[in-house]
Amino acid sequence: MPIHLTINDKAITVPEGATILEAAGANGIHIPTLCHHPDLTNVGACRMCVVSVERARGVQTACTTPATEGMVVNTMSPAVVETRKFVLEMLLTDHPNDCMTCEVNGDCELQDLVYDYGVKWPEHNGRRHQYEIDPDPNPFIFIDRNKCILCGRCIRTCDEIQNRSIWSFANRGFESKLVAGADQLMLDAGCESCGQCVAYCPVGALFDKMSLGKGRANQAEKVRTTCGYCGVGCNFDLNVRDGEIVRVTSAHDAPVNGMALCVKGRYGYDYVNHPDRLTRPMVRVKWLDAEKVAERVESGQWTLFSEAEQRRASLSYRRTSGDGKSVAPNPQSQISADTFVKTDWDTALNVVAHKFTQVKKELGGEAFALFASAKCTNEENFIFNKFTRQMLATHSIDHCARL
Amino acid sequence: MQTTLAKDLAERQALAHSLWQDKIQADVYITIGMGTCGIAAGAGDTVVAIQRELDARGLKVAISQVGCVGMCSYEPMMEIQARGRERINYGNAMAKYVKEIFRHYFDEGELRKAVIVGRAIPTISESHGHQLHSLSFVGPEDGQYIPFQSKQLRIVLSNCGLIDPESIEDYLAVDGYSALQRALCEMTPEEVIAEVLDSGLRGRGGGGFPAGLKWRFARQTPSWPKYVICNADEGDPGAFMDRSVLEGDPHSVIEGMIIAGYAIGAEYGYIYARAEYPLAIHRLNIAIAQARELGLLGENILGSGFNFELQIKEGAGAFVCGEETALMNSIMGERGQPWPRPPYPAVAGVWGQPSNVNNVKSYAYTPRILRMGADWFKSLGTEGSSGTAVFALTGQVERTGLIEVPMGITLREIIFDVGGGIGDNKHFKAVQTGGPLGGCLPRTYLDTPVDFDSLRAAGAVMGSGGMIVADETTCMVEFSKYFMQFVVDESCGKCPPCRIGSTRMLEILERITEGESTLADLDEIKRLARGMQQGSLCALGQLAPSPVLSVLRHFEDEFIAHIEDKECPACVCKALITYRVIPDNCTGCMVCARNCASDAISGEKLQVHEIDPSLCIRCGLCYTVCNFDAIEIISPR
Amino acid sequence: MTQDNHNEIDLSLMDEIFTQYRHQAGALIPVLQKAQETYGYLPPDVLQLIARQLKIPLSKVYGVATFYAQFYLERRGRHILRLCDGTACHVKGTPILLTSLEDHFHLQPGETSEDNELTVEIVYCLGSCALAPVAVFDGKVMGRMKQNVLLNTIKKKTDIN
Structure with a gap:
């Protein structure tokens, strides 16, 4: 049964069980809060959301008081405003005065309320x-x-x-x-x-x-x-x-x-601007045509995965591996068969396609096992499934979400 | 466990009654008060001494260990009655004086250390065919009520000192559990509620809310199970009424709770008892076991089909748990923090179910009301506050103790007639009621009648029954600081007005007692008080400023003396006093100098001593140990 | 708390308590009370065990244990002096008793002497107001306490200096 009440002289109808705070909020009447959050249970601790209710003793917390039929609420009565100011002032008496250097300056519920209610910094x-x-x-x-x-x-x-x-x-x-x-x-x-x-x-x-x-x-x-x-x-x-x-x-x-x-x-967003982040496909020299490598590297289209980059990567690996053992940086400054080359997508995909075709021809589809990622969309995973079963001809497919 | 039917109960009562008669009419009948205070004063040793004395005299009688009659200043207390003779109550009955007491009673020997408190006379009042047994004390010579008793009317305390609280037979002998029988077998729950409502019983925890109304709300909530909760978390410093009832008459509380359970439709009850009351908990446990044994707790009580079980929950040291919602959180094993109402306990209390919380005395009154009738109870006390009020009268008063007086009696009658006024030629200054959430009243308010509404109008409250008398040696500013310190220690910390406001208020009061304050601080106190009263979540924070405000209202001059003149008129506040030797009185005995921890006292033997104020830390030890009143305290310094 | 004390704790003493209370709703406080009765205080391992056995988050166990004045998370002195500072005792002289304790033994309420000999505690009302001021030394109630009597009792009964 809907509940009819009056908030700040405005007639309001809300479903049964709504709190005064919800009733007010749904009708564009703002009641300040601190300990309340719509996702959480209400505890009525901070006393910011107090309102005056006719025929009720003292002030009531809007977040915990259910709206009842015929209730008459004033969200800005003198007692209410005085209480809110008092609460804010009390909080400030035990709060550092460092908004200037505070991380949440401008994004702080306490700061906003202190401003709204004109509370001055209490010296004591x-x-x-x-x-x-x-x-x-x-x-x-x-x-x-x-x-x-x-x-x-x-x-x-x-x-x-x-x-x-x-x-x-x-x-x-x-x-x-x-x-x-x-x-x-x-x-x-x-x-x-x-x-x-x-x-x-x-x-x-x-x-x-x-x-x-x-x-x-x-x-x-x-x-x-x-x-x-x-x-x-x-x-x-x-x-x-x-x-x-x-x-x-x-x-x-x-x-x-x-x-x-x-x-x-x-x-986990620090990878975005991390220097170790891979931004281009890399292929080992041994899978590429050596002449083409020399030519493209020369022209600057491809680059070698440098020793410095490799060292940094291994350092960061050492940092995170946690076993104390480090991966020795590649001492060879010359190009070896295993050196990575930053290529272009067409080249890299061609290498992969070529290898797939070769393996399938020599060993059959059962030689493949594929692992799909939850980072992909459903559509991408669907295509992956089709690719596995129809193109590679294997049923060995799994998904990381099963881990 | 068997089901005891109503007729079985009547038989048990008849049997208990005849056993009781045999006991009190034995060759010799001896009782000893075994409340916590009696035991603290040495009653345990007294029992041993009595037994030794009985053995020596070849008397084979049992010693009846009873609850406290309330005359704490005479503890330990014992009574002797030989068949056909007067029943005499002896005070200061320390073990070493037992022989002397026996000699006095039996051999007309002289009393040296022990005293005669009075002649004990069993009194029985009747109403609606039921009886209320009690004990009164008259002077042995004049036959008049002794002063401590003259204005008292013992209803809820009627069994305290009369019966052995560890014996259900004793309780049955004085009509115990017949109210339960009446409720369960002759009345509907609605009729029980109506009777309690008609009696005008108001909750004795301090709020004064009509008990019957509370029960009705709990009954009307269409949810099950429901719970009956007894608030025995008597946390007010200086209050021990509930302790005495639980220690002296636990069955009456249990009976009241079962009746309340029947009335609201609850089958389970909790007694939330303060852990500092081990004896009360011990006796409650015994009483519960006895009641269960007799089928008065359990299933199908008295064949009525009504079931009720009871469990004791021990508190763990938090004053705020006297607040009903905090108490219920504590029962559920949570931090004892209150929740805002609504939801009221009658709708959603412990475990989210309808619960009825009442004070110990409220439940203990119930069986008496059902037995003697609502009209009888209503005829006692005043229009708005029926029945009696129980107070723990303590502080600087001649006769301290636990008293029960009809509502409407004045403070003056309690303090001066019952309590005997102030001792040591000192003067009355203030009376504090309601503990840390109550207020102080000065001399001019002594004629205020004691009832819920008059006290509130005067700026104090009934509270749960603490009444502390202060004389001129009490500094009212320090007194209010004490209460604020208590609140700071006991605030649960949930809401900012109480958590921070009380701390700020205490800081101001500390400044004032240290002489480092200005008159503007008085306005600041009022402002903080208003904020706390208006903004706090529960009664603790809302009422915490009451003691300070009442002192400010009635003893503002003391505040001003501290602030303006740096003077503590009562010579209490350390920062504002100095100790000085009165040369005329000093004999040079050196006791003070030997005791002084900071070597502030100098002087040769038999020479007048001197205190060096720069070294003196004003601990007051010299003042305490001086046998010649040669140390005086002066303020301002 | 030192490591030595830590090793002395026999957690199996808790078994019986858990058997008694495991299925009782709201058992945390009684279990904490029983544990403190057993060990004299609530060592960290015991709090952990209680949390595990009662399936209550440790944070909540800790929150409850620190909320109530009755619980001690640290070992207390060999002797325990509890001074009542209920209103009646307060007006009858408890503050002055506290001052002398501080002067003589440098102990404030709630503190334990460095040699672990004496713990001083304040209680708000033991309900023996007529005997004010009341001190309880190692469980023995002493009424109408005076400074010199109190100091002498402590000096006599303890090895504190």
Whole structure:
């Protein structure tokens, strides 16, 4: 049964079960919030969304109070505005005054509300928390507890959306503190670094570590794209500044994933501008016509995969391989049969086609096994299937999504 | 476990009654108060001494261990009655004085250390064919009520000190569980609710919400299962009413809860008890086991088809868990943080199901109301607040203790008639009710009647029953700082107004007690108070400014003395006082100098000593140890 | 906590507790209470074990354990002094008792002496207000406490200097 109520003298009808906040929002009436997020359960902690309800004692939190028949709500009564100002002022008394250097300057829910409500910076000699900034070596997630307003959005995100429950509040009262696990480092507490908590943080307490100092929200252009890592097809915004991706932010209106992203989608973008990235097909010298190689390299159409490039690649391999053993850089400065040549697509594909034909002729289709990628679209995978079974004549095809 | 039918219960009651008669009319009947306070004062040793004395005299009688009669300042307390003789209550009955007490009672010996508190007289009031047993105390000579008792009316405390709380037989003997029988066998749940509603019983946890109304809401919620919860998380510092009821009369709480369960349609109950009350929990466990044994808990109670089970949940040290939603979170194993209402517990409480939360005393009143009738209860107390009020009267008052008085009695009657006023030739300054969320009232408010509405109008609250009396040695500014410190320690931290506001308020109060404040801070206190009252999520934050505001309202001059004159009129605030030797009184005994931890006191033996203010850390040890009143405290410095 | 203490913990003592509470809803707090009864405090390994056995995230176990005043995450002193600072005790002199403890033993409420000899704690009301101010030394309730009596008791009963 629909519910009829009045908000700020406007008659409103909402479905049963809607909160005052939802009723207002659906009718273009803005009620400020901090601890509320539409994706998360409501806890009524931050007291920003308070409204006056006729015949109710005190103020009510709009995010937790259901709209009831005949309810008369005022979202801007003097008591409500006074309460919001008080809450903001109290939060500021235990918050660093460093918007100038803060990563989320201009993209901060607290800052916006403080501005909207004209709250001045409260000078006082009382206690302010002095937590160590970024004490956690997690490579992706930056934490500054001094900026934390204890809204608990990160906790609920990790709990309700990610089902990891890494975050919690420890202690109580003024000593309340956001902790991972039993006050451990994030990774020790089982954090998978999905960064979901960062996405839901309304202030600069949790931030993407890779993006520190790279550009604030208003300095970067947002480009909506689809994640290339798997077939789920998550959408997100690349934050691009001067042609470089400085951050990935999830978007609430992304059709498939909403705000959710995994560690790869959110933080695995550094390959884009990485010097090791392959931008041209490479073929070993032994599969190419030696004369053609000499001629094309001479003319600059093809280039040799240089020793320096190879060394860098092997260095980065050594860094990431983790076994302590390094791959020795190729000591040979001359061209060997195994040296890679950066060619063009036609040449490279011709080599592949030629080899396929040759193998099929000599050994038959059963010699092939193919592995499809979730990074491809359905259509691409369909073609891949046809190619495998009809062209190569084998049933040995599998897909990475089965791993 | 067998099903006890209503007629079986009547038989058990009759049997219990005759056993009870045998017991109190034995050759010698001895009781000893075994509440936490009695035990702390040495009652455990007293029991051993009594047994030794009985053995020496060749008397073979059982010692009845009863709850607390409330006269804490006389603890430990024991009663002796030989058949056909008066029943005398002795105070200060330490083990070493037991012999003396026996000699006094039996051999007309002299009392030296122990005292006669009064002659105990069992009293029975009747209504609707039911009886309420209690105990009253009169002076042995004049036969008049002793002063501590004169204004009291014991209903919810009626069994405390009368029966052995670890014996269900004793409880049955004084008509126990007959209210349950009446409810289950003769009344519909709606009739039970109507009766409680008619009685005008208001919740005794402090809020004063009509209990019957709460029950009706819980009954009306069409969801199952439902839960009955007893809030025994008595966290107010200086309050121990619920503890005494649980320790002295646990069955009445259990009976009340079963009745409430029947009324709202709940088959499961929780008692959320403060972990600092191990004895209360112990006795509740015994009582629950006894009730289960007798079929008063379990399935098909008294053949009515109604089932009810009860479980104790121990708190873990959080004042905020006295707030009902925080309490339910704690029952569910969560951090004890409140949630905003709605949803109200009657709609969605523990485990998301309809729940009814009431205070210990509210449940303990229930069986008495059902037995004696709503009209009887309503006839006691005032129009808006029926029945009685229980207070833990403590602080700087001559007779501290637990008292039960009819609603409407004045503060003056409680403090001066029942409590005997202020001792040591000192003067009354303030009375604080309602604990950290209550308020302080000055002398001019002593004639305020004690009931929910009058106290609220005066700027204090009924609270759950703590009443602390302060004399002129209490600094009201420091007193309010104490309460704010309590709130800072106990704030759950969920909402900013309470979490941060209380800290800011405490900082100001600290500045004032340190003499580093300006008058503008008083306005700031009021502003912070308003923000906390308006913005906080739960009653803890909303009411936390009450003590400070009431002090500001009634004792503003003390604030101003601290701020303007850097003076602490009560000579309490360390930063504003200095210690000085009174030369005329000093005998040069050197005790102070020997005790001084910071070597601030100098002087030769038999010479007048001197305190060096630059070394003195104002710990007050010299003041405590001086036997000649030769140290004085001065403010301003 | 030192590594030595760490090794002393016998986690099998928890088995019985889990058997008793595993199927009870809202078992976390009683299990923490029983664990503390067993070990005297809540060592990290015990918190981990409780989280695993009750299938509750460790963060939540930690959040609950640090919310309630009753729980201790660190080993406490050999002797424990609890001073009541309930209102009645407060107006009857607990603050001055605290001052002298600080002066003589440099211990503030909640602290344990460096030699692990004494822990001083504050409790808000033990419900024995008529005996105010009340101190509880190693479980023994002592009423109407005075500074010199308190200091002497500590000096006599402990090896603290």
